[in-house]
Amino acid sequence: MLDSLFLKKFNEIRVRHLGYRSPYEGWEAFVDSSFHEDRRFTDDRELARTVRASYVDFMGGPRTVRLLGRFARRFPRTATRLLTLLTPGLFRWLVGPMERTGKHELRITGCTFLGSTTPAICHRICKVPTEEYFTDTLSVPLTLTPDPRTTECRVEFTPYAPPKPGPGA
Structure with missing residues (x-):
């Protein structure tokens, strides 16, 4: 039930940012709007901005996202550990079942998004914008490694490391 509420909320957020309402409902609406978005x-930069805006809205708005980013910069190992623990329960509705495979790693055992779309859409609408969002906005470097053949995806959170000062700094 919680999964369907999250999906409904995310679909409504995407309608606002895409300006497109799918004639379908539920998961079919999400897939249809993803094809429309593609x-x-x-x-790709405009696409990434739109995906980012949807993520920010879904996660409670800019203020909440800034707080999460500050927390991740201050407590990088704790943030990555929490994400690894919470993500399987909180985002199953979007990508399907996940399992922890390491301290900061997950495996999506059958990505419903990848299985419902195409590898190109997965790359453009999920992989690249999600990695950028977590790395640049939440300060938790993230790497997604999808396998279109099996529809599995490796998810790796890396504790934040502040940029090193350049020469002359």
């Missing part, structure tokens, strides 16, 4: 945005 066709509409030919510029």
Whole structure:
């Protein structure tokens, strides 16, 4: 039940950011809007901005996201550990069942998004924008490694490391 509420909320958020309401409901609406999003945005930066805006809204807005980023910068190992523990329960509705495979690693055992779309859409709408969002906005470097053949995806959170000062700094 919680999964269907999260999906409904995320679909409504995407309607606001995409300006497109799918004629379908539930998961089918999400997949349909993803195909629409892929066709509409030919510029990857614009697509990433739209995906990021949806993520920010879903996670409670800019203020909440800034607080989460500050927490991750201050307590990087704790943040990655918490994400590894919480993600399987909180995002099953979006990607399917997950299992922890390490301290900071997960495996999506059958990604419903990858299985419902295409490898290209997975790359453009999920992999690249999600990695950028977690790394740049939440300060938790994330690497997604999808396997289109098996629809599995490796998820690796890396504790935040502040940028090193450049020469002359």
